Amino acid sequence: SSTRIPKSINEISNGENILGFGANLSADHPGYNDEEYKRRRMQIVELAKQHVPGQPVPYVEYTPAETAVWGEVLTKLEKLYPDFACKQFLDTFSLFNFRPDRVPQLQDMSEVLQQRTGWTIRPVAGLLHPRDFLNGLAFRTFHSTQYIRHGSNPMYTPEPDICHELLGHVPMLADPAFADMAYSIGLASLGASKEDCWHLTKLYWYTVEFGVIKEGEQLKAFGAGILSSFGELEWFQHGKGDQRPVFEPLDPFGKLTKMSYKDGFQKKYYVADSFEDLSAKIKEYATYLHNKNKVTSLDLSILQ
Ligand code: H2B
Numbered sequence: 156s157s158t159r160i161p162k163s164i165n166e167i168s169n170g171e172n173i174l175g176f177g178a179n180l181s182a183d184h185p186g187y188n189d190e191e192y193k194r195r196r197m198q199i200v201e202l203a204k205q206h207v208p209g210q211p212v213p214y215v216e217y218t219p220a221e222t223a224v225w226g227e228v229l230t231k232l233e234k235l236y237p238d239f240a241c242k243q244f245l246d247t248f249s250l251f252n253f254r255p256d257r258v259p260q261l262q263d264m265s266e267v268l269q270q271r272t273g274w275t276i277r278p279v280a281g282l283l284h285p286r287d288f289l290n291g292l293a294f295r296t297f298h299s300t301q302y303i304r305h306g307s308n309p310m311y312t313p314e315p316d317i318c319h320e321l322l323g324h325v326p327m328l329a330d331p332a333f334a335d336m337a338y339s340i341g342l343a344s345l346g347a348s349k350e351d352c353w354h355l356t357k358l359y360w361y362t363v364e365f366g367v368i369k370e371g372e373q374l375k376a377f378g379a380g381i382l383s384s385f386g387e388l389e390w391f392q393h394g395k396g397d398q399r400p401v402f403e404p405l406d407p408f409g410k411l412t413k414m415s416y417k418d419g420f421q422k423k424y425y426v427a428d429s430f431e432d433l434s435a436k437i438k439e440y441a442t443y444l445h446n447k448n449k450v451t452s453l454d455l456s457i458l459q
């Protein structure tokens with residue numbers, strides 16, 4: 156095939172191929188003028204870059220100010236989950252013993268996941284290139300940032316941070332059916348062309364980041380971008396004023412709508428019937444991509 160398939164997680168770098176902010180925050184980042192914040196962030200990123208797969212994730216001693224940010228985010232979001240989060244999330248959430256007075260260590264969270272679903276958390280220097288990030292999912296590895304958002308506005312971050320990873324992604328990855336769905340997206344990305352990767356980025360976005368699932372008559376959130384956002388939790392169920400989001404069933408083969416990054420909440424959400432159903436559809440799509448890109452079962456046998 157034309158694109159190289161990594162043979163192990165060691166062939167995916169967690170420190171190169173970083174998109175987005177890195178150390179140079181853009182002018183609309185809340186930490187843009189805060190030299191101390193930028194220094195601190197670099198310090199945590201340097202630790203992440205030194206991490207070797209298979210070794211424990213480096214321990215970060217979070218400051219009282221950082222802990223206060225975590226505590227505020229946890230306390231506010233936790234209150235909303237019973238009404239808005241899917242049952243799988245509510246079931247797995249308690250496994251992690253989140254406390255407002257302590258930022259969890261990625262290593263401890265990773266150990267819980269390894270026991271439940273065999274997934275591993277790997278620290279990463281920032282927003283990883285989509286191909287590397289998606290390929291990681293095929294190795295049941297979730298690349299996670301370890302730094303925390305700027306303290307000036309604890310309920311907002313323009314990029315992933317530890318609050319988003321731990322409150323949005325990690326509980327869902329402890330659910331076997333969800334974890335298998337995420338793995339399927341990773342599988343689909345092996346050997347995918349650039350265009351395919353872009354489509355898979357959207358598929359990831361509308362499931363793992365902003366997915367919604369049917370529970371009887373209700374719609375509940377399983378996407379981390381909803382679960383880690385105070386405003387988006389409210390918006391996806393109740394809208395705002397007389398505006399309402401649109402809901403559609405998800406077809407991995409179909410065209411997926413434009414993603415909203417900075418211009419507010421998603422206008423459209425895709426609805427899953429179950430994680431098993433979603434996984435089956437994504438696996439069909441993965442098979443289609445593998446055939447198209449001449450990825451053989453031998454190429455994929457490294458994953459066993
Ligand atoms: N990198 C990191 N560190 N966290 C993410 O959640 C993430 C990423 N998401 N890179 C990826 C890109 C996603 O937006 C898709 C697959 O491109």
Ligand code: FE
Nearest residue numbers: 315364379380
């Ligand atoms: Fe995310």
